[in-house]
Amino acid sequence: DQQVKQNSPSLSVQEGRISILNCDYTNSMFDYFLWYKKYPAEGPTFLISISSIKDKNEDGRFTVFLNKSAKHLSLHIVPSQPGDSAVYFCAAGGTSYGKLTFGQGTILTVHP
Amino acid sequence: DTAVSQTPKYLVTQMGNDKSIKCEQNLGHDTMYWYKQDSKKFLKIMFSYNNKELIINETVPNRFSPKSPDKAHLNLHINSLELGDSAVYFCASSQSSWGLNTEAFFGQGTRLTVV
Numbered sequence: 353d354q355q356v357k358q359n360s361p362s363l364s365v366q367e368g369r370i371s372i373l374n375c376d377y378t379n380s381m382f383d384y385f386l387w388y389k390k391y392p393a394e395g396p397t398f399l400i401s402i403s404s405i406k407d408k409n410e411d412g413r414f415t416v417f418l419n420k421s422a423k424h425l426s427l428h429i430v431p432s433q434p435g436d437s438a439v440y441f442c443a444a445g446g447t448s449y450g451k452l453t454f455g456q457g458t459i460l461t462v463h464p
Numbered sequence: 465d466t467a468v469s470q471t472p473k474y475l476v477t478q479m480g481n482d483k484s485i486k487c488e489q490n491l492g493h494d495t496m497y498w499y500k501q502d503s504k505k506f507l508k509i510m511f512s513y514n515n516k517e518l519i520i521n522e523t524v525p526n527r528f529s530p531k532s533p534d535k536a537h538l539n540l541h542i543n544s545l546e547l548g549d550s551a552v553y554f555c556a557s558s559q560s561s562w563g564l565n566t567e568a569f570f571g572q573g574t575r576l577t578v579v
Contacts, residue, residue: 354506386567395468395554395570396507441507451497451520452568454507 355379356444358455366463371429373458375442378423382444386452387416387427390439399440400427432462467491470555470571477545478579485540485574487555494560495519496538497568498530501552513538514560545578552576 356377365371373387383404388396402409402416402425409416415428429436439459443452470487477483489496497520498510511530512520518530527543542549552575556568 388570393473393572395556395572397570398567401567439505443507450514451509451512453509454499456505457507 354456355382356442356453356455358440358442358458360458361456362459362461364461364463365432367434368431371427371432371436371460371462373427373429373440373442373460375425375427375455376423377425377444379444379446379453380423381446381448382453383446384444385416385418385425386443386445387414388441388443388454389436390441390457396441429460432460434462434464436460437462466571468555468557468569468571470553470574472574473572474575474577476577476579479545479547481545482541482543483545483576484542485553485555485576487538487540487571489536489555489557489569491557491559491569493557493569494535495558496532496535497556497558498538498540499554499556499570501554501573503551507554511538511540542576545576547578550576550578 386401387399389399390396418425439457441457443454445452468489495514497512499507510524513532516532529541532538552573555571558568
């Protein structure tokens with residue numbers, strides 16, 4: 353029973369365009385959400401997070417949107433750059449859980 | 465100056481062997497984790513330790529035994545390795561295990577192949 357799902361295994365975009373990565377969750381007890389980026393042969397690195405009391409958080413080119421009623425979050429990257437090519441994982445946690453639950457990742461490829 | 469380091473990076477071994485993966489963090493974090501990335505690419509938590517105490521054990525076979533000699537180290541020992549244990553294992557740490565401080569820092573992973 354996967355409580356966090358990323359239904360798009362891959363996404364391909366042109367350099368300079370917007371990349372939108374999506375994530376759905378089922379557990380309404382989750383109250384914060386994170387995005388991680390992973391390059392081959394490396395561990396995931398933290399990118400951006402959002403608490404459930406917000407619906408948007410922005411950090412430079414990266415913006416995370418949270419739609420609690422739809423149990424959906426998305427990561428927008430504008431403008432996309434070739435160096436953004438990586439696997440992106442969304443993760444969710446709850447203040448009473450003591451762990452993060454991850455999705456299966458989306459492979460983003462940004463073409464020059 | 466790696467924050468979370470795990471060794472070895474690659475491990476190839478035969479079925480039935482016993483092996484260990486070591487993990488160390490120099491971030492001063494209280495909580496450490498082992499995650500397994502399975503064939504479907506999900507990152508699934510196996511264990512979590514907070515200040516050397518086991519706080520999460522996610523229905524992992526008892527052939528897997530974590531050991532935390534101090535809060536900077538969390539090692540994973542696996543007995544009687546099986547083909548299905550082949551995966552990438554990630555160690556991670558976070559400032560705490562609760563609330564918004566659960567942002568986890570990951571090691572580079574250990575690719576375990578059982579033949």
